[in-house]
Every structure is written in structure tokens, then in C-alpha cells.
Amino acid sequence: MAGVRDFWSLTKPRITLIVLLTSAAGMVVAPGSVSSLRVWLSLIGTALIVSSANALNMWWERNLDGRMARTSQRPLPAGRLQPSSALAFGIALALVSLPLLLAVNLLTALLGVFALATYVLVYTPLKTRSWLALLVGAVPGALPPLMGWATVTGRADLGGAALFLVLFLWQVPHFGAISLFRATEYESAGMRVLAVEKGEKAAQRTIALFTVFLVIASVLVVPFGVARFGYLAAALVSGGAFLAMAFRGLFANVSARWSKQLFALSIVYLMVWMAALILDRAPQVV
Numbered sequence: 062m063a064g065v066r067d068f069w070s071l072t073k074p075r076i077t078l079i080v081l082l083t084s085a086a087g088m089v090v091a092p093g094s095v096s097s098l099r100v101w102l103s104l105i106g107t108a109l110i111v112s113s114a115n116a117l118n119m120w121w122e123r124n125l126d127g128r129m130a131r132t133s134q135r136p137l138p139a140g141r142l143q144p145s146s147a148l149a150f151g152i153a154l155a156l157v158s159l160p161l162l163l164a165v166n167l168l169t170a171l172l173g174v175f176a177l178a179t180y181v182l183v184y185t186p187l188k189t190r191s192w193l194a195l196l197v198g199a200v201p202g203a204l205p206p207l208m209g210w211a212t213v214t215g216r217a218d219l220g221g222a223a224l225f226l227v228l229f230l231w232q233v234p235h236f237g238a239i240s241l242f243r244a245t246e247y248e249s250a251g252m253r254v255l256a257v258e259k260g261e262k263a264a265q266r267t268i269a270l271f272t273v274f275l276v277i278a279s280v281l282v283v284p285f286g287v288a289r290f291g292y293l294a295a296a297l298v299s300g301g302a303f304l305a306m307a308f309r310g311l312f313a314n315v316s317a318r319w320s321k322q323l324f325a326l327s328i329v330y331l332m333v334w335m336a337a338l339i340l341d342r343a344p345q346v347v
């Protein structure tokens with residue numbers, strides 16, 4: 062059973078669950094209807110391809126993980142799994158996911174493959190070279206709601222792009238906060254995250270700037286026809302709270318407490334944002 066738990070941990074189940082929620086939100090708010098079978102094929106295929114990306118990422122970064130206390134007990138650096146087993150597992154998950162996503166439609170499958178390739182082949186190796194890996198990694202991280210949208214509509218139009226943009230921008234303050242309170246660990250492992258490469262003040266300014274963009278993008282969801290004005294009130298209140306916390310960092314000394322609070326609030330914000338979207342639109346699955 063220990064081996065099963067180790068393979069399970071390679072998929073980063075908590076991250077995968079959040080991804081599935083964003084994908085489901087994209088389906089709920091997309092115009093039109095879709096069969097329950099197609100919904101399940103999309104969700105299962107998305108879960109598998111995201112799990113594949115996570116497993117391959119952990120395979121690639123096994124040596125870096127061994128240098129950090131919080132990741133040193135992961136299955137690969139701890140020696141509980143062989144690298145070849147993790148690699149085969151990640152590839153197998155990707156291969157199983159593809160026919161499921163193709164059964165949904167070609168666009169959803171292409172978006173999934175693009176997300177996997179970008180995350181594993183571009184974002185992962187770039188993390189040790191430049192903080193810009195954050196922006197590259199934000200692309201596959203923002204594709205699941207667009208995949209959900211494409212599941213229903215078969216298109217990647219303005220409504221789906223609006224969802225993508227919100228998730229893309231959200232990731233900068235979210236991971237920027239992590240780069241601040243884990244800067245020492247990342248630096249010792251050789252990862253060029255935002256706070257390590259640009260410094261704490263630059264990280265704070267970047268977080269504040271992208272949070273402004275995030276709030277604007279969350280409002281644009283309404284004129285793009287994705288949500289109605291009931292959603293707008295929740296977006297403005299939650300966005301205002303997130304923005305206030307982000308700007309607080311500009312007027313105070315950088316502290317682990319503030320960055321951890323910002324990180325926690327970013328997760329709350331994402332959950333509120335998704336809930337507001339879903340509650341604003343009745344489910345359209347038949």
C-alpha cells in the first residue's frame with residue numbers, strides 16, 4: 062500500500078482537485094448544454110493529464126526536491142520510488158488521457174496536450190534559469206477553465222479567454238507569495254523564483270500590479286457575457302479584499318506572516334470567484 066500512496070502523491074492530488082474545480086466552473090458558465098457522458102470524459106481526461114504533468118514534473122525535479130526540507134520526503138528524493146517508475150507512470154497517465162479528451166472534442170484534447178507540453182518541457186526546466194518561468198507556468202495553469210468551456214462550446218472564444226485570463230493573472234500573486242516565504246529554500250535549491258532573482262521589493266510590486274490586473278479581468282467577465290451582475294458584487298468585494306492585502310505589502314516590511322496571509326487569501330479568493338461564477342449561472346448539463 063505504501064507504493065500506491067507514493068504513486069498517488071506524484072499526481073499532487075490537492076492541486077489536481079483545484080484544477081478540476083476550475084475546469085468544472087468553465088463548463089457550468091459556458092453557453093449551451095452538453096451530455097453528462099461528455100462532462101465525465103472531460104473531467105477524467107483532465108484529471109489524468111494534469112496528474113501526468115505533476116508526475117513528470119516531480120520526476121524532472123527529483124534532485125532539486127532533495128535539496129529542500131519540505132520536499133525531501135517526496136517518493137523520488139526519499140528513494141521510495143525509482144525514477145524510471147515515476148517516468149513510466151507519468152507517460153502512461155498522459156497516454157490514457159488523450160483518447161478520453163479526444164472523445165470530448167479535438168479542441169479540448171489539443172488544449173490539454175499543449176498544457177502538458179508547456180508545463181513539463183518549458184516551465185519545469187525554466188524554473189532554474191529565470192523567474193519568468195512563473196508567467197510561462199501560468200499558461201498551462203490557466204487552461205483548465207478554457208478546456209471546460211471548450212467541452213461545452215467546442216470553441217475558444219472571448220468568454221473562455223476571459224476565464225483563462227483571470228486564472229493566468231491569479232497565479233502571479235499566488236506563487237509570488239510562495240516565492241517570498243520560501244525564498245531561502247528556493248535559492249538553496251537553485252530555483253530562480255521571483256523573490257530570489259528580483260528581490261523582495263520587486264516581488265511585492267509585481268504582486269500588487271498583477272492583482273490590479275486580476276481584479277480588472279474579473280470584472281471583464283461580465284461584459285464578455287460569462288456572468289451577470291450578481292457575480293459582479295462578489296467579484297468586487299473579494300477582489301477589493303485581495304487588492305488591499307496585496308498593496309499592504311508595499312507599505313510594510315516584508316514578512317513571512319504577510320506573504321503567508323496573502324497566499325492563504327489567494328486560495329480563498331479563487332474559491333469565492335468560482336463559487337460566484339457557478340451560483341450566478343444555473344448548471345446547463347443535461
